[in-house]
Each structure stands twice: as C-alpha cells, then as structure tokens.
Amino acid sequence: MTNRSLIFWDFMAKRYSRQPIADEEAYQKKLEVTRGYFKPDMKVMEFGSGTGSTAITHSPYVKHILAIDGSTKMTEIARGKADKENIRNVTFKTSTIDEFDVLDQTYDVVMGLSILHLLKNKEEVITKVYKMLKTGGIFVTSTTCMGNTMKFAKFIAPIGRLFGLVLRVFTTKELKKSMTDAGFLIDHEWQPPGKNKAVFIVAKKPGRK
Numbered sequence: 501m502t503n504r505s506l507i508f509w510d511f512m513a514k515r516y517s518r519q520p521i522a523d524e525e526a527y528q529k530k531l532e533v534t535r536g537y538f539k540p541d542m543k544v545m546e547f548g549s550g551t552g553s554t555a556i557t558h559s560p561y562v563k564h565i566l567a568i569d570g571s572t573k574m575t576e577i578a579r580g581k582a583d584k585e586n587i588r589n590v591t592f593k594t595s596t597i598d599e600f601d602v603l604d605q606t607y608d609v610v611m612g613l614s615i616l617h618l619l620k621n622k623e624e625v626i627t628k629v630y631k632m633l634k635t636g637g638i639f640v641t642s643t644t645c646m647g648n649t650m651k652f653a654k655f656i657a658p659i660g661r662l663f664g665l666v667l668r669v670f671t672t673k674e675l676k677k678s679m680t681d682a683g684f685l686i687d688h689e690w691q692p693p694g695k696n697k698a699v700f701i702v703a704k705k706p707g708r709k
C-alpha cells in the first residue's frame with residue numbers, strides 16, 4: 501500500500517469507527533460461520549483489521565488473535581476498544597500485509613475482511629496467506645466486488661481517490677480463481693441477499709489438520 505493510502509485510512513479511522521455496520525444480520529451470520537471453524541487452541545491472524553471489532557468479538561473462541569492494520573490510527577482505536585473490554589488475547593499491530601514478516605505454517609485461521617478489493621497485489625497476498633497457514637488451515641474473507649456495496653463506500657470512494665486509493669473490481673468467479681490458483685479449496689461461499697453485497701468465502705489449505 502502506498503503511503504497516501506495509509507494517510508487516507510488514518511484520516512478516516514474515527515469516522516469509520518462510528519459508522520454502523522451496513523448489514524448487521526449478514527455480519528452476524530459471517531461471525532457465526534467463522535466461529536464454526538474455531539477451536540480454543542487456535543492461533544488466528546487478521547489483516548486489515550480496522551478498528552478491531554471482529555477480532556475482539558472472536559477473541560473468546562480462540563487462543564490468540566494477531567490483528568494487523570496498515571493504519572496507525574485504526575490500530576490505536578482497536579487497542580483502545582480491547583483495553584476498555586479487558587481483552588487479553590488479541591494483539592493489535594500496525595503493519596501492512598506486505599511488510600508483515602511471518603514464518604510458513606504459523607496460523608490455523610487467517611481473516612481478511614473488506615480488504616482484498618483494496619489491494620493492488622491481491623494474488624500475492626493470497627499466496628502469502630496460503631504459506632502462513634498450517635496444513636488444513638482456513639482463510640476467511642468477505643470481499644466486495646463493486647465500490648457501492650457498503651453505504652460507507654459511497655463516500656469513501658471519491659475521497660479515497662484523492663489519496664490514490666482505488667477500489668479494485670473483480671467478479672466472485674475471478675476471486676475464487678485467485679484462491680484456487682494459490683492452492684486453496686473453497687469450503688464455504690455465501691452472498692447475502694441484496695444488490696452487490698460482499699461475498700463471504702472460506703477457503704481451506706488442503707490436508708489434514
């Protein structure tokens with residue numbers, strides 16, 4: 501990510517944290533499906549974790565979550581929330597997925613939510629996730645294929661362009677191909693009813709855990 505995009509997310513962080521979830525019912529369903537994959541001894545990593553709500557919500561169900569985000573301000577807000585709720589098993593770190601240094605086969609689950617469409621190198625990132633997952637590991641994603649999916653996107657898109665932030669447009673089929681090309685099997689796919697909703701895909705690194 502360019503520094504201009506990071507400035508954009510820093511600029512948006514407070515507003516983003518106040519923004520209500522566009523489709524609460526769909527969000528809850530995605531949380532529930534994700535939880536179905538969790539076990540109490542699991543090590544989870546989330547990239548593009550934003551203001552930390554998803555990592556915090558999942559924290560009671562796993563051993564540890566490392567949540568990274570390229571924006572310092574997003575990370576600060578996330579840490580503040582975790583401190584307030586006395587969450588001890590989530591570590592928030594400011595880092596882009598590109599600069600994140602990780603050994604192969606480290607995580608049981610990796611989450612990338614509302615992020616893949618923002619990356620200019622999503623294929624590279626998907627391959628990186630594949631490597632950092634243990635055999636049998638799970639990649640949980642929620643990805644919008646058009647900029648108007650979330651109410652929020654309607655106002656971030658024009659401001660974002662000023663900062664060089666481009667929403668990448670691709671189809672669900674293309675996204676799944678990027679995942680299967682990297683070696684993943686598609687384990688779960690769901691798109692909430694409604695126009696242009698983000699598609700929720702759980703991909704699995706083959707092999708027995």
Ligand SMILES: C[S@@+](CC[C@H](N)C(=O)[O-])C[C@H]1O[C@@H](n2cnc3c(N)ncnc32)[C@H](O)[C@@H]1O
Pocket residue numbers: 501509510547548549550551568569570571574595596597598612613614615618619
């Ligand atoms: C649309 S928000 C999504 C936040 C959160 N995952 C959610 O679902 O609400 C995108 C987030 O990704 C972060 N981000 C963008 N590019 C990134 C990158 N290359 N590496 C890590 N974080 C990134 C931004 O700072 C922002 O917090």
